[in-house]
Amino acid sequence: MTITITAFKTSPDRGRGLARDTRLRWALEEVGQDYEVRLLSFEDMKRPGHLALNPFGQIPTYEADGLALFETGAIIFHIAEQASGLLPLGKAARARAVTWMFAALNSVEPPILDLETARLLEHDKPWSQERLPMVIDRVRKRLQPLALRLETTDWLEDQFSAGDLLMVSVLQRLRSSGLLDEFPSLAAYVVRGEARPAYQRAFAAQLAVFKAGAVDLT
């Protein structure tokens, strides 16, 4: 079986591993599954060929055995269902791990994305400075209980799972904000996730793409 995912030809994050293809690469590395990558420009992503895979014209997508998927969470769930290593075998433990996948994407990532939007895209708006503290507060409200939980455990449940993979990936997006430093248990959790050999391979692979296409502007 050949698995093909899509990724940015030139990632706007300049190889920092924040684009969502890194999450798929990490999941595939965790389960020991080889994969190929089709690199796309922003124009490619809006062409009919790619829109047939993802109606929103975004990366990443996943293709294997005639099945095409989009949405990172759904793809990681599929990968985790196909092979061992990302979801526990017991029914209850498995359901808990899936719950954390949803928690990462539905409860923790939205306020973080809102903060990114506020900092990067809305900073010049007249209302931006007044709004920012509220946005930061909403992020803190999600980080506090998570930090408390991770004070006494390495992973969200008994063993590393797709829930941790997504939660670590979501929290990585906070690094440049400095907010992670307010929560040592969360900062340590992200470091723990990033230390996994599978993550290291995934990170190196996406960085290699960026380096190969990087234009020296100096």
Ligand code: GTB
């Ligand atoms: N809900 C979808 C999923 O989880 O798969 C969201 C997919 C998505 O946001 N894809 C982004 C995309 O294709 C790339 S990953 N954007 C192009 C477009 O919409 O036209 C998000 C991302 C982009 C850039 C950075 N960065 O520069 O730091 C980080 C994350």
